[in-house]
Amino acid sequence: xxxxxxxxxxxxxxxxxxxxxxxxxxxxxxxxxxxxxxxxxxxxxxxxxxxxxxxxxxxxxxxxxxxxxxxxxxxxxxxxxxxxxxxxxxxxxxxxxxxxxxxxxxxxxxxxxxxxxxxxxxxxxxxxxxxxxxxxxxxxxxxxxxxxxxxxxxxxxxxxxxxxxxxxxxxxxxxxxxxxxxxxxx
Amino acid sequence: xxxxxxxxxxxxxxxxxxxxxxxxxxxxxxxxxxxxxxxxxxxxxxxxxxxxxxxxxxxxxxxxxxxxxxxxxxxxxxxxxxxxxxxxxxxxxxxxxxxxxxxxxxxxxxxxxxxxxxxxxxxxxxxxxxxxxxxxxxxxxxxxxxxxxxxxxxxxxxxxxxxxxxxxxxxxxxxxxxxxxxxxxxxxxxxxxxxxxxxxxxxxxxxxxxxxxxxxxxxxxxxxxxxxxxxxxxxxxxxxxxxxxxxxxxxxxxxxxxxxxxxxxxxxxxxxxxxxxxxxxxxxxxxxxxxxxx
Amino acid sequence: xxxxxxxxxxxxxxxxxxxxxxxxxxxxxxxxxxxxxxxxxxxxxxxxxxxxxxxxxxxxxxxxxxxxxxxxxxxxxxxxxxxxxxxxxxxxxxxxxxxxxxxxxxxxxxxxxxxxxxxxxxxxxxxxxxxxxxxxxxxxxxxxxxxxxxxxxxxxxxxxxxxxxxxxxxxxxxxxxxxxxxxxxxxxxxxxxxxxxxxxxxxxxxxxxxxxxxxxxxxxxxxx
Numbered sequence: 001x002x003x004x005x006x007x008x009x010x011x012x013x014x015x016x017x018x019x020x021x022x023x024x025x026x027x028x029x030x031x032x033x034x035x036x037x038x039x040x041x042x043x044x045x046x047x048x049x050x051x052x053x054x055x056x057x058x059x060x061x062x063x064x065x066x067x068x069x070x071x072x073x074x075x076x077x078x079x080x081x082x083x084x085x086x087x088x089x090x091x092x093x094x095x096x097x098x099x100x101x102x103x104x105x106x107x108x109x110x111x112x113x114x115x116x117x118x119x120x121x122x123x124x125x126x127x128x129x130x131x132x133x134x135x136x137x138x139x140x141x142x143x144x145x146x147x148x149x150x151x152x153x154x155x156x157x158x159x160x161x162x163x164x165x166x167x168x169x170x171x172x173x174x175x176x177x178x179x180x181x182x183x184x185x186x
Numbered sequence: 187x188x189x190x191x192x193x194x195x196x197x198x199x200x201x202x203x204x205x206x207x208x209x210x211x212x213x214x215x216x217x218x219x220x221x222x223x224x225x226x227x228x229x230x231x232x233x234x235x236x237x238x239x240x241x242x243x244x245x246x247x248x249x250x251x252x253x254x255x256x257x258x259x260x261x262x263x264x265x266x267x268x269x270x271x272x273x274x275x276x277x278x279x280x281x282x283x284x285x286x287x288x289x290x291x292x293x294x295x296x297x298x299x300x301x302x303x304x305x306x307x308x309x310x311x312x313x314x315x316x317x318x319x320x321x322x323x324x325x326x327x328x329x330x331x332x333x334x335x336x337x338x339x340x341x342x343x344x345x346x347x348x349x350x351x352x353x354x355x356x357x358x359x360x361x362x363x364x365x366x367x368x369x370x371x372x373x374x375x376x377x378x379x380x381x382x383x384x385x386x387x388x389x390x391x392x393x394x395x396x397x398x399x400x401x402x403x404x405x406x407x408x409x410x411x412x413x414x415x416x417x418x419x420x421x422x423x424x425x426x427x428x429x430x431x432x433x434x435x436x437x438x439x440x441x442x443x444x445x446x447x448x449x450x451x452x453x454x455x456x457x458x459x460x461x462x463x464x465x466x467x468x469x470x471x472x473x474x475x476x477x478x479x480x
Numbered sequence: 481x482x483x484x485x486x487x488x489x490x491x492x493x494x495x496x497x498x499x500x501x502x503x504x505x506x507x508x509x510x511x512x513x514x515x516x517x518x519x520x521x522x523x524x525x526x527x528x529x530x531x532x533x534x535x536x537x538x539x540x541x542x543x544x545x546x547x548x549x550x551x552x553x554x555x556x557x558x559x560x561x562x563x564x565x566x567x568x569x570x571x572x573x574x575x576x577x578x579x580x581x582x583x584x585x586x587x588x589x590x591x592x593x594x595x596x597x598x599x600x601x602x603x604x605x606x607x608x609x610x611x612x613x614x615x616x617x618x619x620x621x622x623x624x625x626x627x628x629x630x631x632x633x634x635x636x637x638x639x640x641x642x643x644x645x646x647x648x649x650x651x652x653x654x655x656x657x658x659x660x661x662x663x664x665x666x667x668x669x670x671x672x673x674x675x676x677x678x679x680x681x682x683x684x685x686x687x688x689x690x691x692x693x694x695x696x697x698x699x700x701x702x703x704x
Contacts, residue, residue, distance in 0.1 A: 031557060035550065042546040043539075050541070060549055067549075068556045130531055138366060140385065149496070149528045159680075163687050164408075167429055171406045171464040174492045175384075178404065180527050302648070316699075318651050334699065336654035352695055354658055370692065372658045391665050391692060404488070410688050412665040427489075431681040433672055453681075460487045468681045470669060 023083055027074045034074070038067055041087050048088060051146045052095045054135035062098060066091040088151065092161055099139065133183040137176050144169045145176030213240070213288045216252040220263035222270065223248045228295050229269040230313075235276050235302035237284030243293035243310025243326065250290040256283030296329070305338075312346065325362070339374075345382070355393075373414075383407070390414045392472075398479055401426055403462040411472045418465065422478040425459030430476065432469045440477030486510060486517045495524030629690035636697035647700070655696060662693045 025033035045066060049059035070090055077086055134142055143162065147153045148169070155173075159166040224247060232239060237256060249270055255261045260275045260282065274285045284304070291297060297313035299306055304320045312329025315322050321339045324331055330348040333340055339356040342349060342364070349364035353371035360369060363382030370376070370389040378388060379398040388395055389410035398419040401407060409416050420426070430437050431453040441458060467474050486494070486507060493499035494507055511518045644652065669686040676682060 031554065034557070035554070038550060038553065039546055042549070043542040046542040046545040046549075047539070060545060063545065064549055064553050064556070067553045068560075071553075071557050072560065134531070138385070145531075150532050163684060165429070165466050165684065167427070167464050167466060168406050168408060170492075171404070174488070175404050175406075177492070177495075177524055177527050180531065181523055184527065184530070303650070318648065318654060336651060336658070336699065354654055372661050372692065372696070389688065391661050391689065410685060412669070412685070412689065433676075433679070433682055433685075461489050462487075468685050470665070470672070470682075470685055 020079075023074075023077070023079075026071075027077065034071055037070075037083065041084055042067075044084065045087055045091050048091055048146070048151065049095065050131065051134055051150060052092070052143060054137065054139065054142050056139055057095070057098055062091070062095050065098065066094040069094055089161070092147065092151075096143075096162060099143075130184070133180050136183060137179055140164075141172045141176040141179065144172035145180075148173045149177070213252055213286075216254055216286070216288065218250065219253050219255070219261055219287075220251040220270075220272065221248065222263075222265075224270065224292065224295075225268060228292065230289070230291055230295055230297050231269070231271045231273075232287070232289065232297060232299045233272070233301075234274040234285055234287055234304045235300075236282050236304055237274075238286045238305045238307070239299055239301055240286075240288045241297050241299065241306075241308045241311055242288065242290050243295070243328070244290045245293060246290075247292055248290075249292075249295075251287060253285060253287040256285040260285070294329070309344075321356075375414075400424075401463040401465065405463040407463065407465045409465075409467040410469070412470045414472045416467055416469055416472060416474045418467070418476040419479040420465075420476065423459060424463075424478075425461060426463035426465050427457050427461040428455065428465045428467070428476060430454040430467045430474050432474055433471065435469055435471040436473050438473070438475045438477075440475075485514065486521075491517065491521050491524060495521050496528065629687065629694060633690065633693050633697060636694065636700065640697060640700055651699070655699065658696045659693065662689060662696065665689050666693065 022033045022036050026037050042063070046059060046063050049062040049066070053059045053062060066087070070087055073090065077083065081089075134146070137145065144158060147158045147161075148155060153161070155166040155169045158164075158169040162169065164172075228249075230249065232241070251263060251272055253261065255274065257274075257277065260277075261273070262275065263270060263272045265271050272287070272289060274282070274287070276282050289297075291311050293310050295311055295313075297308065297311050297315075299308070299313065299315045301315065301317045301320045301322075303318055305322075306315050306317060306320055307323045307325075308315065308328070308331075309324070309326040310328060311326075312331045314332045315324075315334070317335045317338045319337045320335070322333055322335055322341070324333065324342045324344050327345045329346065331342075331344065331346055332350040333342070334352045335356055336354040337356050338354075340351055340353050340358045341361075342351065342359070343361040345363045347365045349360075349367045349369070351358055351360070351367075351369040353369075353374045353376070355371070355373040357375045357377070358369060358371055360367065360376075360378040360380050362380055364380060365382055366385045367378075367380070367383050368387045369378070370387075371393045372391050374390070374393045376388060376390055376393055376395045378386070378396065381400055382402070383399075384402045384405045386397075386405070386407045387410075388397065388408070390412075392413045393411075394414045395409060395411055395416045396419070397407070397409070397417070400421055401424055403425065409418070428439075428441075430439075433452060437452075437454045439454060439456065441456065465476075467476070490499070490507055494504065494511070499507065511521060640655070647655075666686070666689055669682065669689060673679070673682050673686055
């Protein structure tokens with residue numbers, strides 16, 4: 001389920017996945033090789049960042065931090081998973097760390113809070129697209145839903161990554177589904 | 187301990203209500219210290235280390251400050267239409283005499299209040315409040331609110347989409363309807379009797395945590411405690427899955443299980459009603475008690 | 481399932497396929513008979529499928545971001561490579577940057593974040609040069625969190641010692657008192673976790689207690 005387990009889709013440039021040689025050269029400090037890894041994976045990672053961030057963070061900044069950290073931690077990559085899967089997990093961790101740090105500052109920097117659910121669109125006939133609906137979810141519900149229903153992590157994996165209980169992650173994802181149904185008028 | 191935390195909560199509200207009435211009578215006579223037109227969603231930074239700070243949200247695009255300044259020349263207000271800094275400066279040496287401020291802000295404004303030892307009372311406005319020993323009271327319909335108090339008492343009776351409270355050893359009392367509430371203390375008691383909480387995280391290291399009230403369908407409630415007691419008094423017809431775990435303390439439930447429940451010495455899991463909400467309680471050694479509200 | 485309809489738990493797990501076996505078979509029989517439950521489960525399946533598979537307006541933004549963001553990422557990578565060269569020279573670099581960061585502290589929260597970032601980057605760079613497996617972080621995600629908390633706590637404790645003389649006495653008393661309470665709890669939790677390493681609730685309690693400690697220490701910035 002989800003792009004992270006399908007290496008033929010994620011991590012491919014013009015249909016060609018990065019070779020192990022590219023990964024090895026990037027691990028040894030070859031920036032051009034790292035750029036190739038970046039270009040192969042950046043669209044999927046940016047989509048992940050957009051869906052995780054909603055209105056709470058800048059997906060571009062999250063992606064920058066994620067790839068800089070990927071550069072630093074690439075020597076630790078042992079190939080137990082695909083490079084795309086490894087980048088996905090690393091990106092989620094970066095997002096979570098930013099969210100933890102930003103939670104306190106957000107009140108003093110951001111003018112409006114985005115926590116109201118299901119605010120009717122200005123034009124009742126206007127359809128709300130999926131990304132806009134995701135952005136309207138409360139942060140916890142959006143995170144659990146994106147990680148489970150879109151990215152394919154199990155509730156136990158989400159619990160381990162985020163520090164919340166698996167039951168909480170499951171309930172958050174369920175709440176997100178119900179809210180999205182309402183927002184998308186299904 | 188259960189009754190004492192409720193007594194503290196009730197006393198706190200009574201004292202603050204009395205102060206409210208007294209304040210309302212005299213504040214209108216206080217001199218105007220600053221008045222300025224601002225845009226509705228401005229940011230206001232307020233500093234007063236001793237005395238009181240009262241912030242009131244109103245339906246005007248302007249700010250008005252009345253007050254009694256303890257030390258002449260210590261008050262200042264500066265900024266522009268996008269925001270204002272209102273400050274009572276501390277002297278270089280010694281403790282300042284108390285200053286009392288009443289500040290009227292647009293309802294959509296954000297108030298950042300650093301009060302140290304001053305008491306804070308905010309209604310109708312969201313933001314961030316920091317105190318060391320001063321008490322904090324928040325009420326009304328507000329935006330997101332974050333409160334940090336090292337030793338002071340905190341009382342919230344507000345409707346807000348997001349509430350975060352970090353208390354120390356002062357009691358914390360939560361009423362009203364915070365939709366998303368994240369509240370914890372170190373040793374202070376935590377007393378929650380609020381409606382409308384959809385996601386709640388409540389915890390303490392050694393203070394007593396007492397939760398009373400309805401749980402929302404689809405709601406998620408997490409409680410954690412190291413050595414203090416955690417008591418949940420729920421509606422008799424509550425519909426929730428309860429997952430309780432205690433490393434070395436006891437777990438007690440007054441609910442008759444309506445579904446098969448798993449139970450070990452350190453954990454209890456039971457489904458009540460349709461199991462529409464999730465309630466998770468983790469403790470290291472403080473006792474856990476759940477039962478129907480009486 | 482109550483007398484008439486599926487519970488929320490049952491609807492959701494039928495919709496995402498996590499309910500299997502005899503239980504699922506029994507509920508499928510109910511869905512075949514009950515239009516209300518069947519349509520609700522179908523709605524839940526639909527929303528999952530729509531979000532997971534539908535193209536969105538953002539796809540063009542994802543592609544455009546590749547070129548837009550690379551220069552900044554490349555610049556940050558190059559900075560790290562330059563700093564590694566400095567560190568090998570033994571003059572400035574990790575230790576020098578850490579001391580410099582401390583001197584530039586203006587607020588506990590922002591400054592502590594800079595120090596942690598510099599310390600972690602420095603540790604990884606040293607490990608890379610030495611071609612040994614870094615000991616900085618464990619491999620599991622939960623251990624990652626606790627280790628990160630420990631590092632951040634130590635950095636903030638160092639800052640507390642530096643600024644102790646500048647803090648308000650009542651704030652310092654409160655911080656010291658709260659730290660003593662939290663540290664006592666952490667000692668008990670760690671001992672219990674060592675005896676029962678597979679207890680997930682215990683580890684979550686430990687992580688949340690560390691988080692309390694970090695929050696206490698971050699108040700240093702406001703306690704002056």
